[in-house]
Amino acid sequence: xxxxxxxxxxxxxxxxxxxxxxxxxxxxxxxxxxxxxxxxxxxxxxxxxxxxxxxxxxxxxxxxxxxxxxxxxxxxxxxxxxxxxxxxxxxxxxxxxxxxxxxxxxxxxxxxxxxxxxxxxxxxxxxxxxxxxxxxxxxxxxxxxxxxxxxxxxxxxxxxxxxxxxxxxxxxxxxxxxxxxxxxxxxxxxxxxxxxxxxxxxxxxxxxxxxxxxxxxxxxxxxxxxxxxxxxxxxxxxxxxxxxxxxxxxxxxxxxxxxxxxxxxxxxxxxxxxxxxxxxxxxxxxxxxxxxxxxxxxxxxxxxxxxxxxxxxxxxxxxxxxxxxxxxxxxxxxxxxxxxxxx
Amino acid sequence: xxxxxxxxxxxxxxxxxxxxxxxxxxxxxxxxxxxxxxxxxxxxxxxxxxxxxxxxxxxxxxxxxxxxxxxxxxxxxxxxxxxxxxxxxxxxxxxxxxxxxxxxxxxxxxxxxxxxxxxxxxxxxxxxxxxxxxxxxxxxxxxxxxxxxxxxxxxxxxxxxxxxxxxxxxxxxxxxxxxxxxxxxxxxxxxxxxxxxxxxxxxxxxxxxxxxxxxxxxxxxxxxxxxxxxxxxxxxxxxxxxxxxxxxxxxxxxxxxxxxxxxxxxxxxxxxxxxxxxxxxxxxxxxxxxxxxxxxxxxxxxxxxxxxxxxxxxxxxxxxxxxxxxxxxxxxxxxxxxxxxxx
DNA sequence: CATGCTTCTGTGAGCGTTCACAGTAGAGAA
DNA sequence: TTCTCTACTGTGAACGCTCACAGAAGCATG
Numbered sequence: 001x002x003x004x005x006x007x008x009x010x011x012x013x014x015x016x017x018x019x020x021x022x023x024x025x026x027x028x029x030x031x032x033x034x035x036x037x038x039x040x041x042x043x044x045x046x047x048x049x050x051x052x053x054x055x056x057x058x059x060x061x062x063x064x065x066x067x068x069x070x071x072x073x074x075x076x077x078x079x080x081x082x083x084x085x086x087x088x089x090x091x092x093x094x095x096x097x098x099x100x101x102x103x104x105x106x107x108x109x110x111x112x113x114x115x116x117x118x119x120x121x122x123x124x125x126x127x128x129x130x131x132x133x134x135x136x137x138x139x140x141x142x143x144x145x146x147x148x149x150x151x152x153x154x155x156x157x158x159x160x161x162x163x164x165x166x167x168x169x170x171x172x173x174x175x176x177x178x179x180x181x182x183x184x185x186x187x188x189x190x191x192x193x194x195x196x197x198x199x200x201x202x203x204x205x206x207x208x209x210x211x212x213x214x215x216x217x218x219x220x221x222x223x224x225x226x227x228x229x230x231x232x233x234x235x236x237x238x239x240x241x242x243x244x245x246x247x248x249x250x251x252x253x254x255x256x257x258x259x260x261x262x263x264x265x266x267x268x269x270x271x272x273x274x275x276x277x278x279x280x281x282x283x284x285x286x287x288x289x290x291x292x293x294x295x296x297x298x299x300x301x302x303x304x305x306x307x308x309x310x311x312x313x314x315x316x317x318x319x320x321x322x323x324x325x326x327x328x329x330x331x332x333x334x335x336x337x338x339x340x341x342x343x
Numbered sequence: 344x345x346x347x348x349x350x351x352x353x354x355x356x357x358x359x360x361x362x363x364x365x366x367x368x369x370x371x372x373x374x375x376x377x378x379x380x381x382x383x384x385x386x387x388x389x390x391x392x393x394x395x396x397x398x399x400x401x402x403x404x405x406x407x408x409x410x411x412x413x414x415x416x417x418x419x420x421x422x423x424x425x426x427x428x429x430x431x432x433x434x435x436x437x438x439x440x441x442x443x444x445x446x447x448x449x450x451x452x453x454x455x456x457x458x459x460x461x462x463x464x465x466x467x468x469x470x471x472x473x474x475x476x477x478x479x480x481x482x483x484x485x486x487x488x489x490x491x492x493x494x495x496x497x498x499x500x501x502x503x504x505x506x507x508x509x510x511x512x513x514x515x516x517x518x519x520x521x522x523x524x525x526x527x528x529x530x531x532x533x534x535x536x537x538x539x540x541x542x543x544x545x546x547x548x549x550x551x552x553x554x555x556x557x558x559x560x561x562x563x564x565x566x567x568x569x570x571x572x573x574x575x576x577x578x579x580x581x582x583x584x585x586x587x588x589x590x591x592x593x594x595x596x597x598x599x600x601x602x603x604x605x606x607x608x609x610x611x612x613x614x615x616x617x618x619x620x621x622x623x624x625x626x627x628x629x630x631x632x633x634x635x636x637x638x639x640x641x642x643x644x645x646x647x648x649x650x651x652x653x654x655x656x657x658x659x660x661x662x663x664x665x666x667x668x669x670x671x672x673x674x675x676x677x678x679x680x681x682x683x684x685x686x
Numbered sequence: 687c688a689t690g691c692t693t694c695t696g697t698g699a700g701c702g703t704t705c706a707c708a709g710t711a712g713a714g715a716a
Numbered sequence: 717t718t719c720t721c722t723a724c725t726g727t728g729a730a731c732g733c734t735c736a737c738a739g740a741a742g743c744a745t746g
Contacts, residue, residue, distance in 0.1 A: 014731095024696085025695065025696045027735090033734095038695085057471035059732050061733090063733055065408055066701045067701090067733090091433075098454075107473075108452065109450045125400075130450075359702080369704090381725085382723095383724060402701090404702080407703090408702080408731045
């Protein structure tokens with residue numbers, strides 16, 4: 001990347017130009033820019049007018065050089081990228097975080113670290129201080145990138161409960177266990193008793209908690225827990241399809257199915273359809289997430305809504321707080337049962 | 344955002360530290376960093392060793408301050424965000440651009456400009472020089488943001504052919520017309536003659552070109568063009584469903600259907616299924632894009648693949664060239680017919 | 687009148703780079 | 717020898733901002 005571009009942008013006004021225009025000093029303009037304390041109303045007014053007139057916008061590089069912060073944050077995905085492509089939730093999360101940050105005038109840098117090399121490069125980039133903090137999406141058990149960043153003292157907020165239960169980890173998650181409980185109670189209320197489950201990966205807290213909620217409600221209701229009704233997948237559509245086939249083979253009398261993600265539920269629907277089971281007449285199906293996959297499925301999926309808009313907002317709030325010096329914190333948000341055609 | 348964070352990152356080494364370590368001057372280190380011309384092999388070696396030893400990473404803010412460029416680029420989406428959520432192609436494009444830029448060590452800033460306010464804020468941000476260039480995704484007819492940026496002399500590359508055919512516009516697009524031709528020829532080769540089409544929006548070049556390809560092939564083949572077999576949608580799933588219903592009402596003898604996007608084709612499948620038409624036995628269905636929607640559909644969609652990986656790579660190449668002072672250019676990439684179960 | 691306090695303002699220094707320039711050393715040509 | 721040319725290296729200035737500090741002005745208190 002060499003300089004010069006055909007369009008010929010002319011150089012923008014500096015804080016000096018604004019100061020001259022307003023008849024004050026650089027320092028005063030800077031104070032107005034950063035909160036405006038200890039500035040007389042007169043000066044305040046003059047500076048604002050000058051800013052409008054000159055079209056001044058602060059040079060963030062110059063600011064960052066002296067403050068030592070970049071006023072930008074990274075959105076880091078350490079999953080293999082296929083998941084990113086497939087799962088509609090990422091979009092919602094990503095866009096939610098982008099907008100929440102935009103409200104603070106903080107740009108979001110997208111960082112995809114699927115391969116080993118990319119991970120190294122990005123870790124280096126982050127620890128070099130090129131971003132002030134990181135929003136991390138990773139359902140991995142023990143994510144080495146996360147550990148490395150934490151060790152380097154980089155403010156970090158994770159989406160979803162992380163595995164290693166270190167208390168110094170900030171994260172935001174939906175109440176997986178409670179959501180699962182709601183869903184299974186709902187299935188029970190429909191008179192179903194042979195309820196199968198395709199859980200998430202059991203090396204992630206999310207996967208574990210949803211399965212725990214399932215077992216808990218069945219036990220409470222006095223329904224026997226049958227291991228033949230339990231399989232686990234990896235949240236992908238394909239694994240939902242395969243898992244459901246296994247369940248149908250192991251427990252042909254299954255009359256309901258709780259699938260731990262909408263994407264897997266889509267796969268489940270395909271498998272049930274192929275096996276000639278009608279949904280919801282023969283088998284009631286419940287998903288998890290309330291992603292766009294839920295409404296696109298036929299029949300539309302009853303599911304557990306994760307409040308992604310609130311999750312992204314909380315992630316940003318927590319991260320900014322942490323950058324501001326506060327201690328890491330965890331936030332668990334309530335889920336909501338959304339009833340549609342599949343139950 | 345105030346300073347200080349609990350973790351306490353210690354301040355990173357500067358170019359000065361490296362220079363001292365290597366026993367050379369700042370200037371020499373800088374030269375090594377930027378290409379290494381006019382540096383003796385001895386010094387080169389010493390500097391590289393010092394960089395490794397100190398773990399030095401260049402401070403991009405200081406560099407940007409003096410060079411005037413930010414070494415970062417913006418990925419701008421001016422569509423309403425629902426499209427972003429729904430369309431799997433965006434993910435592929437976004438991730439492709441991110442990786443192509445990563446190869447040049449250039450971070451990507453995600454910018455979502457759905458609302459009027461966001462558009463203003465982002466335009467301001469960009470024209471202030473906080474990014475060196477913009478990758479724009481917008482199928483809008485005449486995008487006001489694009490015009491404004493171009494006027495301000497901001498290097499810009501658009502995805503998809505823009506409407507106003509100004510020659511100073513850089514863009515990368517798939518060969519829509521040719522892709523459509525391939526698909527319709529394929530349908531004809533199956534013996535189908537009553538071929539319906541759900542086109543894209545006709546105020547976009549992409550929509551127009553795909554329809555043109557359709558008409559062209561039919562005319563060549565001596566098949567009469569029946570206006571009752573032509574409707575248009577907006578690339579959304581819902582519009583595909585509605586359009587297909589209209590076609591079925593207007594032309595019940597339709598035996599094939601060319602849908603201008605996979606997402607709309609999913610909707611078409613739903614409508615056909617509801618009408619009791621079997622796919623592909625009664626009606627052959629062809630889509631466009633080869634997005635993940637194509638393989639997820641049942642039956643899997645025959646479609647026209649847009650080479651999204653190459654598109655994103657070309658967009659980045661063109662943008663960097665433009666930043667380097669070259670003139671805007673257009674690139675049209677070939678499509679490929681992918682045959683699956685729906686035809 | 688001096689003193690202190692509060693509110694406000696201007697000034698110089700410096701953040702970590704790159705860039706232009708000056709300068710050195712060595713090789714080859716006149 | 718002396719000059720020129722090439723290959724390389726060091727140095728000061730500047731980029732645009734924030735921060736610490738010094739100082740001014742106004743007002744109350746001793």
